[in-house]
Amino acid sequence: MAVEPPVDLSVRWNLSVRPDGAATLAFAGELDAVSTPVAWPNLEREFARTKVVSLEIDARQLAFCDSAGLALLYYISVGGMTPGATVTLIGLSPEFQHLFRSFSAEDFRALQKHPPTCSFFVEDVGAATWSWLSDLRQQVEFIGEVTLGVIRGLARPRLLRWKEILRVFEIAGVNALPIVSLLTFLVGMVIAFESAQPLAQLGAQVFVANLLGLTMTRELGPVMAAIMLAGRSGSAFAAELGTMKVNEEINALQTMGLSPVQFLVVQRVVAGILLTPVLTIYAMYAGLLGGIPVLLGLGFPLRMVLTQIQSSLHFGDLAEGLSKSVVFGGIVALVSCLRGLQTGEGPRAVGESTTRSVVSSILLIILADAIFAAVTYSLRK
């Protein structure tokens, strides 16, 4: 019985099997990365239909053979397609011998045996808890170290490197003004639109101004400014410090006897704490400016809108908003710098620490905001 291959291939083969199970497989032409993927399954099907006891592979007529072709020859020669049969390979050109000898069934079996990387649920929970506790400990240590750095800086202002603080002010503050303006302006507008209808049903549409003033001052001004700071500048802090860690600049500072926290973190934290209230006041105004056109559109005169806003706000509301912003600014700067310094090794590490900095910052901002809400509510009662 003889089996012929498909006709339009650069390689030709002829498989002939005698009744006693002795077979010959003769190749001719070019067995390369294009012809091998076609030849391989065809040959597997042909061998599956026959019972082969011994096989001789004849490669004398092979004009060219690349690694893909040699992989096929090797696979057949180790009985991959004829389990239990005796297989011999003859006539392989000496120029292919060197590559052919590099194939190894032993390596292949070792790769197949390699256990997949999976772990038990309990092990995962334990590892995650341990990692969370270590992270918590690092955060506490870090906060302590930064606080000490700030105190040292206040005692010796030269240590604070004011030039660097001003640079951070410019990058994280001044350069962020356009985006903060746009977003909070639109948020103010949305609040005015969304609250106008339900309040109109109660005949209290004029109180949209009060609502706008209170939400922007107490809540959305500080939260929006902090989230923007986390996404825009916190991620930049983490990426900058992470890259310095990968490039061994942090190690260089340490070996020079300089504290990376004092040298790199304290300035960013001081800048973050001083900058966020300013950004928050700006966000409050932008939000109010966004809501006012909507109220004017609803038919309320500007004077009335401003009076409503003024009457609804007290110093305590502004103090609440600003005190939140100080805490949020500290959180963003601290967390971003910590994530930056925690950067591991490898090209993905910086990206990972940047993502972690944004996620942790936003999470902690919302957590702190919830605590503020509960505390101020009980104080107002």
Next chain:
Amino acid sequence: MNGGSHSLIEVRDLTIGYGDHLVLERITFEVRRGEVFAILGASGSGKSTLLKHLIGLYQPMQGDVLISGASLVHAEGEARLRILRKFGVLYQGGALFGSLTTVENVRLPLDEFTDLSEVAKNLIALSKLRLVGLESAATKVPADLSGGMQKRAAIARAIVMDPCLLFLDEPSAGLDPITSAGLDALIRELARGLGITFVMVTHELASIYSVADRVVMLDPKIRGIVAEGAPSWLREHAPQPWVRQFLNREVA
């Protein structure tokens, strides 16, 4: 795997630089099939920039780079891809993908460019790893490999598609002398056993004497090639004294 004795690479009147800054002007040289060719020169002479032009990463200001007679500078689309598949590149740091195991790194080009079965791709990737002596590190990730092992794994990845030409950027950089000698032996073995042509940029004189058949020396002062020939011949007979000093590692 490659026959013939004519040039594999022809660099013709190549002028390269950045913006208005010229690095090399109108240089011409050839790399013959099957030889190990080294590009030498002082720091800042434009070796790495030249290599980046030879592998088509940068466009020259003027001139052409022909690989097997086809212009890499002017080729586009499928034609360019055909030329690019003729060679592999070993970058200075190895450039292995950290999220993949060694064997996955090596078989990546097979996954992307061939229709071979999983068995075939694994067999080929493992055979290349065995060629570079890393068969036992197949399931390790690059972070668990030493610098020398990473370079060998990167060579395995570079040769997985059976290229006829390999470009090496500072292959011995950051390696200890023993690992570096091992890498030289591997280059010799691949050049002789598989007939691969090598073009390497290096500072390591020991490597050059050990593996290079011919070298070109670049001189930043003339923005061109100052000497070309077999390294041991140039060391003794180069007409320019500083070339002899360079190759003998003497202080000027």
